[in-house]
Amino acid sequence: MARRGSPVRKGRRGGKRGESGVWWAPAVGVVLLIAVPNVVASSWTTLLAVAVVLGVLVGVAVLVIRRLGAAYRRDALRRAGVERLDPRRFEELAAELLRRDGFRRVSVVGGAGDRGIDVVGVASDGARYAIQCKYYTRAVGPGQVRDFVGALQAKPYRDHRGVLITSHYLSAEATRTAGEHDLIVIDRDRLGDWLIDAYRLGPGRRPPAWLVRLRHGREAR
Incomplete structure (x- = not known):
C-alpha cells in the first residue's frame, strides 16, 4: 500500500516555496524608489526644455510677422506715393479707399466752411461717416x-461716425483723447494696411497685412 504523505509536511514544503518565490519583492521596491524620482525629474527637465524652445520659436515667429507687416506697409505707402501728395490729394485718396470699401455718396467736402470735415460717405450698412484728413509730417496733437x-x-x-486719418501718427x-470720444483712427501704419486691403473701414474685417501679401504676392496693394 502506498504511504500517504503527511499533510503537515506538505504544508511546510508549500510554505517554503511561497517564501522563496517573493524574495525579490523588496529589491524591486528599492529599485523603484530610486528610479521613479529620477525618471520624474528627467521628464520635468525635458518638458521644461521643450517649453523653452517653443517659447523661443513663438517669439521669433511673432517678430518675423511684425517685420513682414511693417515692410508691406512701407511698400504700400511708397507705391501709393503718399510722400508726394498734398492735403487735397490726400483727401481724394481717402475718398477713393472709401469707395473701394463699398461706401456710397462719397464726397470730398474739405474747404472753406467745411467745419473741419474733409470727406463724407455712407457705409454699406447705412451708417454715415465723417472723415477728417491730417496730411502731417508730425504727430497729431x-x-x-x-x-x-x-x-x-x-x-x-451729429449722427456721423468720426474717422481721423493721418499720414503720420498721433501723440499718446x-x-x-480719440479713444475717449470713440473715434476711428487711421494712422500711418493702418493706412498702409488699408492700401493693401488688409484693413476695411465700415462693416466687415480684413486679414492682417502680411497674410494678404503672402496670399496675393508682391504686387498686392
Missing part, C-alpha cells in the same frame, strides 16, 4: 483731436 470732436457735434454731423495724449 490732442488739440486737433478735440477740434475734430467739436466739428462732429455740429448739427450736420491725442490717442487717449
